[in-house]
Amino acid sequence: MFSTPGKSKPRHDPVFRTPMTYSPRLVGNKPVPSPSRAEIWKEQLGLNDDPCPSFSSSDSTDEEDMENQPEQNPISAVEYRALQRELEERNAQRDDLMFRIKTLSDRTKHYKTKLEKDDAAKKQQIKILRKTQETQLFEKDTLINNLQSLAEEQEDRILQLEMMVNGNVHQPTPIEDGGNRIRSLCNEIKELQAEKVELTSGVEELKTRVETWDQENNEQSKTLQQRIVKLEAEIDELNCQISYHKNSQQMDSALYSTDTEKELEVLQSDNKRLLEEVIDLRRRQTNDATEKQYEEEISSLKQKLSKCEAELMKKEKELKASDEKKQMVVRQMREVQAENIGLQARDPEVVTKIKRVEVQVESENLKRAYVISQESNTSLKSQIMTMQQMCNDTNQQLTAAQIKNSHLQGQLKDTCAQKESEHELMKREFEALENSKEAAIQAVREQMTADTRALKCQYMSMCQKMMELQMSFKEVAEEYKHLKSLSKQFPQVLSNGVKQVRKEICKAIGSIDSYNKELVQKYHREMMLRKKYHNELVELKGNIRVFCRVRPKIKEDGGGTQAEQVVSYDRDDDGLVYVTNKGRNQTFEIDKVFTEQSSQIEVFDEMKPLVTSCLDGYNVCIFAYGQTGSGKTYTMEGPRDNPGINQRALQLLFEMIAEKGIDWSYTITVSVMEIYNEIIRDLLNEDTSCKMEVKMSAEGGLYVPGLTYYKVESVDDVYQVFAVGQKNRATASTSMNEHSSRSHALLNVTVTGINMTTNTKITGKLNLVDLAGSERVSKSGADGARLREAQNINKSLSCLGDVIHALRSKQNHVPYRNSKLTYLLQDSLGGDSKTLMIVQVAPVEKNVGETLCSLNFAQRVRSVELGAASKRVENGDIANEYDETCLGSPHVKQRSPKNPATPSSSNHFGMSRPRTPASSSKSVTPSSKVRQK
Numbered sequence: 067m068f069s070t071p072g073k074s075k076p077r078h079d080p081v082f083r084t085p086m087t088y089s090p091r092l093v094g095n096k097p098v099p100s101p102s103r104a105e106i107w108k109e110q111l112g113l114n115d116d117p118c119p120s121f122s123s124s125d126s127t128d129e130e131d132m133e134n135q136p137e138q139n140p141i142s143a144v145e146y147r148a149l150q151r152e153l154e155e156r157n158a159q160r161d162d163l164m165f166r167i168k169t170l171s172d173r174t175k176h177y178k179t180k181l182e183k184d185d186a187a188k189k190q191q192i193k194i195l196r197k198t199q200e201t202q203l204f205e206k207d208t209l210i211n212n213l214q215s216l217a218e219e220q221e222d223r224i225l226q227l228e229m230m231v232n233g234n235v236h237q238p239t240p241i242e243d244g245g246n247r248i249r250s251l252c253n254e255i256k257e258l259q260a261e262k263v264e265l266t267s268g269v270e271e272l273k274t275r276v277e278t279w280d281q282e283n284n285e286q287s288k289t290l291q292q293r294i295v296k297l298e299a300e301i302d303e304l305n306c307q308i309s310y311h312k313n314s315q316q317m318d319s320a321l322y323s324t325d326t327e328k329e330l331e332v333l334q335s336d337n338k339r340l341l342e343e344v345i346d347l348r349r350r351q352t353n354d355a356t357e358k359q360y361e362e363e364i365s366s367l368k369q370k371l372s373k374c375e376a377e378l379m380k381k382e383k384e385l386k387a388s389d390e391k392k393q394m395v396v397r398q399m400r401e402v403q404a405e406n407i408g409l410q411a412r413d414p415e416v417v418t419k420i421k422r423v424e425v426q427v428e429s430e431n432l433k434r435a436y437v438i439s440q441e442s443n444t445s446l447k448s449q450i451m452t453m454q455q456m457c458n459d460t461n462q463q464l465t466a467a468q469i470k471n472s473h474l475q476g477q478l479k480d481t482c483a484q485k486e487s488e489h490e491l492m493k494r495e496f497e498a499l500e501n502s503k504e505a506a507i508q509a510v511r512e513q514m515t516a517d518t519r520a521l522k523c524q525y526m527s528m529c530q531k532m533m534e535l536q537m538s539f540k541e542v543a544e545e546y547k548h549l550k551s552l553s554k555q556f557p558q559v560l561s562n563g564v565k566q567v568r569k570e571i572c573k574a575i576g577s578i579d580s581y582n583k584e585l586v587q588k589y590h591r592e593m594m595l596r597k598k599y600h601n602e603l604v605e606l607k608g609n610i611r612v613f614c615r616v617r618p619k620i621k622e623d624g625g626g627t628q629a630e631q632v633v634s635y636d637r638d639d640d641g642l643v644y645v646t647n648k649g650r651n652q653t654f655e656i657d658k659v660f661t662e663q664s665s666q667i668e669v670f671d672e673m674k675p676l677v678t679s680c681l682d683g684y685n686v687c688i689f690a691y692g693q694t695g696s697g698k699t700y701t702m703e704g705p706r707d708n709p710g711i712n713q714r715a716l717q718l719l720f721e722m723i724a725e726k727g728i729d730w731s732y733t734i735t736v737s738v739m740e741i742y743n744e745i746i747r748d749l750l751n752e753d754t755s756c757k758m759e760v761k762m763s764a765e766g767g768l769y770v771p772g773l774t775y776y777k778v779e780s781v782d783d784v785y786q787v788f789a790v791g792q793k794n795r796a797t798a799s800t801s802m803n804e805h806s807s808r809s810h811a812l813l814n815v816t817v818t819g820i821n822m823t824t825n826t827k828i829t830g831k832l833n834l835v836d837l838a839g840s841e842r843v844s845k846s847g848a849d850g851a852r853l854r855e856a857q858n859i860n861k862s863l864s865c866l867g868d869v870i871h872a873l874r875s876k877q878n879h880v881p882y883r884n885s886k887l888t889y890l891l892q893d894s895l896g897g898d899s900k901t902l903m904i905v906q907v908a909p910v911e912k913n914v915g916e917t918l919c920s921l922n923f924a925q926r927v928r929s930v931e932l933g934a935a936s937k938r939v940e941n942g943d944i945a946n947e948y949d950e951t952c953l954g955s956p957h958v959k960q961r962s963p964k965n966p967a968t969p970s971s972s973n974h975f976g977m978s979r980p981r982t983p984a985s986s987s988k989s990v991t992p993s994s995k996v997r998q999k
């Protein structure tokens with residue numbers, strides 16, 4: 067019956083519908099088709115490709131089945147409803163599962179979107195970081211480029227300076243990009259600097275060498291000049307000597323002159339060569355183009371210098387040798403002169419000879435030779451002059467070169483200093499930039515590392531989340547698949563289930579059919595009985611009602627066959643009780659049977675209406691009847707932690723009064739008495755020896771003169787009253803346990819209500835009586851005092867039976883006055899009262915006789931009709947006397963008893979047995995003072 071959302075209905079908004087909006091379609095009602103929540107979710111989840119199998123076919127089939135079923139298999143409406151309910155439950159389960167799927171898919175979507183968002187944020191962060199990194203790298207590159215350009219500029223400047231110094235032409239080296247370029251550039255700069263330093267040192271060395279060489283050259287030149295001068299002087303001197311000895315010593319002097327001239331020539335050639343070398347050196351020094359050439363030249367110069375030095379050494383040696391020769395010549399000349407002088411002084415022959423020699427010298431040849439020698443001498447002199455001139459020029463040039471050199475050296479020094487300072491500055495800047503660059507790189511690296519770590523952590527956590535999500539998604543998917551398969555199988559399963567259930571139901575129906583028939587029969591019988599009982603109950607309203615309570619087994623019951631259970635109950639009727647006696651089952655019909663398991667509360671709940679009717683002005687009497695130890699006291703008083711009817715009744719009265727509100731003013735008074743051996747004792751009076759009597763007032767009401775009443779206002783007051791009563795009862799009796807079993811205990815509660823608006827007074831009385839044990843005399847075998855006690859008990863219980871009998875048989879005279887008990891209970895046993903008798907029985911074989919007697923008595927009492935109960939309402943003056951009881955005229959309604967029997971005919975009322983100490987639950991506690999009227 068599900069419609070396809072895409073066709074029959076517009077697409078639903080992706081809004082989650084609460085489960086309350088969903089109304090599952092049921093089989094039999096043919097509801098208007100509407101998309102299920104599962105379909106909506108599927109649609110929202112995009113799972114419409116394989117839609118859930120529509121239940122329409124199965125539903126319709128089911129429906130048809132159901133419609134056709136009555137023809138084939140008679141299925142009742144109950145069965146149909148059960149199936150409907152099952153279907154609803156299945157639908158609800160399916161919806162719940164779909165809801166879970168929806169929730170999980172929502173969660174998955176949520177996580178996915180979160181993941182995507184995180185991814186986008188991460189990517190954005192990475193982009194930003196990349197951009198930042200790129201910007202930083204760009205800045206770094208710009209910085210490096212700036213540095214490079216700066217370095218290039220500096221390098222150019224250095225090169226320019228070097229060019230200025232050296233006249234070299236520097237070709238700029240191509241600069242590589244990036245850090246390698248900087249490093250290579252730095253290395254190159256360092257290398258260049260080292261080279262420059264080396265070159266500078268080389269230049270300086272060269273300069274020093276040049277200087278040294280210049281100095282040496284100068285010195286050599288000076289030495290040479292001096293030597294030249296000296297030689298010229300010597301030549302002059304020699305010329306003089308030659309001129310002096312030109313005739314006589316022509317040959318010798320010519321020889322010497324030739325040697326000297328040779329020496330001079332050699333020296334001049336040397337000098338020339340040296341000058342040429344110096345000039346060449348200067349020229350080379352100024353014209354060197356490249357450093358290599360310069361070095362080569364320096365090396366060649368060095369070699370030349372060394373050669374020059376060697377030559378100089380050699381020349382010095384030669385000069386020394388020539389000096390020696392000259393000295394020798396001078397010496398020879400001196401010797402010649404001395405010889406000449408000696409010869410001149412010796413004789414004229416010698417003079418003539420000399421003259422002759424002179425004449426010979428002055429011959430033509432000599433003259434030619436002399437002229438030639440003079441010419442040569444002149445040319446030599448001119449040459450010497452020229453050489454001197456050249457030497458002077460050279461010296462001037464050398465001086466100028468020296469000046470220029472010193473000037474250049476100064477410039478070079480300045481340039482070097484400037485270059486060094488600039489280099490230092492540049493180095494510092496470069497270092498600072500390098501440091502800042504390193505710091506920036508380090509900071510960026512650290513930032514990047516931290517960011518990478520954080521991103522890694524994020525990535526890991528996201529991966530983990532993703533894994534978890536994937537896992538959960540897988541689980542959800544598997545669950546969804548499983549659900550899908552289940553939902554696919556569901557119609558089949560459902561139809562199978564329905565068929566199975568139908569079969570089972572049919573089978574069950576078949577199997578229980580017979581039982582049902584039996585039940586129907588029972589039901590009809592029960593209905594009849596109920597109707598009858600109801601009618602009886604209505605008729606008997608206000609009459610005696612009889613309950614039976616079976617106490618549980620106690621240890622006093624002993625063991626063995628005597629302790630065997632003889633009481634049993636009807637499973638369906640709580641008014642039937644069976645007693646097995648000598649193998650025969652006896653059935654007793656009671657208004658209500660309380661089993662061993664019934665609690666005090668359950669028992670009291672049945673009596674609540676009676677108790678509360680007291681507030682409406684009814685007289686109520688509840689008395690417990692039964693043999694000793696059957697649980698009368700337990701039911702009426704009960705243990706302290708689980709109180710009985712007495713306390714609960716008073717507590718209920720207080721609660722009801724509290725609920726009544728302010729319109730009614732209630733007063734509750736209580737009196738406690740006991741009847742022992744037909745003597746009434748006031749248990750609220752400390753003087754228990756005072757015998758009380760029941761009197762008839764002038765108005766016709768019964769009262770007990772001198773009876774103590776306590777006005778109670780709370781449950782605590784009730785407890786105190788009970789305590790006083792128990793204390794006084796204990797004081798009055800020597801053996802509490804036995805005494806309590808052989809006396810009737812009466813708790814009389816009088817409730818007086820005054821309506822403040824209408825001034826109406828309502829008086830109700832609640833008599834709660836714990837009767838003495840009802841054992842037969844023969845069983846206990848009592849005698850003496852015990853016999854008297856038993857006789858009194860018998861008498862009172864017998865009188866009770868007589869009264870009931872008289873009432874039952876509509877006798878004109880009801881013998882209330884035959885016993886104190888019936889006389890006291892007259893107004894509660896009369897026609898306008900409500901009476902409840904709880905017959906207590908023991909469940910064991912040992913007490914079966916007494917149990918049968920008690921139940922017979924109960925059944926007889928139950929059959930007595932007392933007529934309808936009536937309220938005791940007065941108008942007008944409010945009576946303040948609480949000790950007055952008003953007896954209405956007994957109204958006996960005739961009704962045939964079911965089990966007519968004479969109450970006193972049997973030996974039921976007999977002597978009581980002594981009671982075991984353990985069975986006593988009556989204890990005396992001191993009471994506080996209460997108000998006594």
Ligand SMILES: Nc1ncnc2c1ncn2[C@@H]1O[C@H](COP(=O)(O)OP(=O)(O)OP(=O)(O)O)[C@@H](O)[C@H]1O
Binds near residue numbers: 618620697698839906
């Ligand atoms: N419904 C019950 N649940 C538990 N114990 C019970 C119940 N009824 C009676 N008893 C126990 O049985 C024993 C006898 O009970 P109880 O004294 O009330 O008997 P009784 O009929 O009042 O005797 P007597 O006539 O001597 O006063 C007590 O020990 C009591 O605790």
